[in-house]
Amino acid sequence: MKISRRQFIATSGLASLGLMLDKPAKALAKADLPQKRPLVGKRWAMVVDLKKCHEQENCTKCIEACHHEHNVPDFDNPKDEIKWVWKEGFEHAFHEQDNPFLNEELKHSPTLLMCNHCDEPPCTHVCPTKATWKREEDGIVMMDWHRCIGCRYCVAACPYGSRSFNYRDPRPFISESEFNQDYPTRMRGVVEKCTFCEERLAKGELPACVEACEAHALVFGDLEDPNSEIRHILEERFTIRRKPALGTQPEVYYIV
Amino acid sequence: MIEKALQGNRTYWTWIGALLAVMIIGGLFYLKQFNEGLTITGLSRDVTWGFYIAQFTFMVGVAASAVMVVLPYYLHNYKAFGKLTILGEFIAIASVIVCMGFIFVDMGQPFRILNVFLHPSPQSLMFWDTVVVFGYLMLNVVISRVTFSAERKGIAPPKWIKPIIYLSIPWAVSIHTVTAFLYSGLAARPFWMTAILGPRFLATAFAAGPALLILIALWMRRNTNFDAGHDAIHKLGIIVTYAMSVNVFFITVEVFTAVYSGIPEHISHFKLLYTGLEGNNTLVPWMWGSSLFAIISLVLLINPKTRSKDKILAFSSVLVFLSIWMDKGLGMVVAGFVPSPVGKVVHYSPTLPEVMISLAVYSAGILIVTILYKVALSVRESIS
Numbered sequence: 001m002k003i004s005r006r007q008f009i010a011t012s013g014l015a016s017l018g019l020m021l022d023k024p025a026k027a028l029a030k031a032d033l034p035q036k037r038p039l040v041g042k043r044w045a046m047v048v049d050l051k052k053c054h055e056q057e058n059c060t061k062c063i064e065a066c067h068h069e070h071n072v073p074d075f076d077n078p079k080d081e082i083k084w085v086w087k088e089g090f091e092h093a094f095h096e097q098d099n100p101f102l103n104e105e106l107k108h109s110p111t112l113l114m115c116n117h118c119d120e121p122p123c124t125h126v127c128p129t130k131a132t133w134k135r136e137e138d139g140i141v142m143m144d145w146h147r148c149i150g151c152r153y154c155v156a157a158c159p160y161g162s163r164s165f166n167y168r169d170p171r172p173f174i175s176e177s178e179f180n181q182d183y184p185t186r187m188r189g190v191v192e193k194c195t196f197c198e199e200r201l202a203k204g205e206l207p208a209c210v211e212a213c214e215a216h217a218l219v220f221g222d223l224e225d226p227n228s229e230i231r232h233i234l235e236e237r238f239t240i241r242r243k244p245a246l247g248t249q250p251e252v253y254y255i256v
Numbered sequence: 257m258i259e260k261a262l263q264g265n266r267t268y269w270t271w272i273g274a275l276l277a278v279m280i281i282g283g284l285f286y287l288k289q290f291n292e293g294l295t296i297t298g299l300s301r302d303v304t305w306g307f308y309i310a311q312f313t314f315m316v317g318v319a320a321s322a323v324m325v326v327l328p329y330y331l332h333n334y335k336a337f338g339k340l341t342i343l344g345e346f347i348a349i350a351s352v353i354v355c356m357g358f359i360f361v362d363m364g365q366p367f368r369i370l371n372v373f374l375h376p377s378p379q380s381l382m383f384w385d386t387v388v389v390f391g392y393l394m395l396n397v398v399i400s401r402v403t404f405s406a407e408r409k410g411i412a413p414p415k416w417i418k419p420i421i422y423l424s425i426p427w428a429v430s431i432h433t434v435t436a437f438l439y440s441g442l443a444a445r446p447f448w449m450t451a452i453l454g455p456r457f458l459a460t461a462f463a464a465g466p467a468l469l470i471l472i473a474l475w476m477r478r479n480t481n482f483d484a485g486h487d488a489i490h491k492l493g494i495i496v497t498y499a500m501s502v503n504v505f506f507i508t509v510e511v512f513t514a515v516y517s518g519i520p521e522h523i524s525h526f527k528l529l530y531t532g533l534e535g536n537n538t539l540v541p542w543m544w545g546s547s548l549f550a551i552i553s554l555v556l557l558i559n560p561k562t563r564s565k566d567k568i569l570a571f572s573s574v575l576v577f578l579s580i581w582m583d584k585g586l587g588m589v590v591a592g593f594v595p596s597p598v599g600k601v602v603h604y605s606p607t608l609p610e611v612m613i614s615l616a617v618y619s620a621g622i623l624i625v626t627i628l629y630k631v632a633l634s635v636r637e638s639i640s
Binding site: 010078079080081082083088091092093095113122125126127128129130131147148149150151152153155156157158159160161164165166167168169187188189190191246247248 | 292293294295299300301302304305359362363364365366368369371372374375377379380381382383386401438441442443444445521592593596597598599600
């Protein structure tokens with residue numbers, strides 16, 4: 001059989017295409033079958049008591065603790081900024097709650113924001129490489145910085161602005177005194193965010209921000225445990241969540 | 257066949273040389289971006305997609321528009337488009353490659369891009385977009401290759417190609433629909449979360465793509481031996497007229513819904529584009545420019561007396577193309593991010609490196625289309 005050059009190129013091109021399509025085809029075959037695991041019965045959540053938080057004027061201990069713990073760089077410019085936990089004016093954090101006669105104290109008091117670790121996280125749904133996902137056993141929205149391709153679709157999909165992209169190499173912007181040897185640094189070109197300190201939970205420690213808050217304005221706990229402090233607070237106090245209408249079921253609750 | 261691309265006159269080689277020069281300069285800027293990161297672009301924490309992704313979106317439309325010559329020819333047996341189909345398919349091929357280029361330069365970790373295939377995620381629209389855009393490239397490569405080989409040999413194309421051509425028609429619609437879904441499925445971005453985004457993308461595609469084809473066909477008629485035919489070119493003009501009218505209608509519908517309902521979350525994005533928001537008004541002249549071009553082009557196109565003149569048709573086509581590019585190639589993407597989910601108004605404009613890298617990607621596409629057209633023209637010359 002004689003094969004012309006053109007036929008050869010075309011055939012080998014098709015063959016390599018076939019190889020590339022193998023994985024997606026398998027995934028498609030599996031797509032409709034959710035991989036169910038037994039429910040572990042754990043759901044991490046956070047309560048932020050804004051009143052207690054506001055009493056500590058200009059306190060940034062939780063932010064500092066978090067950013068130190070996780071080697072978050074400080075670029076000193078808002079364009080490239082990376083933030084895991086930060087403060088935003090109440091009228092920004094809670095658009096829909098804003099009104100012209102809003103309680104003065106609340107209006108001008110910054111509100112602590114972080115990843116909401118949604119039950120229905122839009123960010124994980126859109127990720128084209130499964131580099132971010134909701135951990136089934138405890139509901140934490142995780143990140144794999146080695147898999148992330150830096151497409152920033154998750155940033156576009158997050159209704160809370162909780163995700164930051166490494167526009168430049170973060171390593172030179174972590175001061176040596178601040179450097180935490182026990183936590184990885186990131187590289188340029190990947191997305192990062194709050195992880196509810198899953199690495200600390202694994203060691204039996206509370207999240208860094210919760211531990212750093214002397215006012216006890218942050219309460220972290222398991223919603224599936226009816227006797228947990230967080231459940232008692234949610235039962236007794238009136239709490240609100242950010243953009244509840246979107247159906248994302250955020251797991252950070254605010255006492256105003 | 258490809259050797260035909262290596263024989264050309266002085267103008268041809270100057271043109272190729274110029275394209276390569278732009279690619280090299282842009283390539284150097286890309287090296288800078290590769291080493292320093294996307295920080296050298298105008299993108300920021302709040303505006304995370306910009307010029308690159310907007311160009312990608314625009315060019316998916318241009319790619320899809322090949323269907324506007326394929327459909328009348330193959331489904332309605334509209335013979336006048338016979339000579340044009342191959343040009344449309346070649347534009348589609350080059351456009352898809354340009355799209356891939358823009359995705360590549362936009363990635364934070366470009367060498368990990370194959371993770372999309374290694375860890376396929378059917379719940380992500382980006383996965384589907386990759387699949388349909390790549391599939392569309394394959395379809396057009398196969399179709400243009402088979403039909404053109406047959407033409408060269410002076411025989412009818414094999415029968416098995418027909419179903420593939422028919423498949424390429426809904427496939428073209430799908431690539432731009434899925435690209436629209438990429439945006440319109442995001443609850444976080446009220447500006448994009450509108451059912452009309454998909455239809456609007458298609459309308460803009462079917463206006464901008466054929467407008468480009470008109471310009472190319474007119475240029476070829478004047479400067480080469482290839483004549484697509486007066487009828488075919490002016491039929492394309494009618495397609496552009498309808499598609500552009502529908503597009504302007506869709507924009508009106510969109511603006512009405514936002515403005516009349518008055519929901520601040522929806523209206524604020526339109527304010528950014530058309531009136532300025534919290535002192536940020538750089539996009540305002542840009543968007544009104546786009547609107548102005550749209551109106552002038554429609555006035556000239558709807559009137560058959562003006563539309564039937566080659567020069568006015570060409571001028572209108574330029575306006576249509578620019579109008580849509582200004583909207584889809586920048587405004588549409590940026591407005592989705594501003595104001596941000598926490599209501600911040602952040603300024604974005606592309607930087608010099610960003611523009612140069614984009615020009616390089618476009619040059620690569622133009623180079624591909626030049627080579628493909630050169631081959632097609634040479635082969636056709638040798639036939640006749």
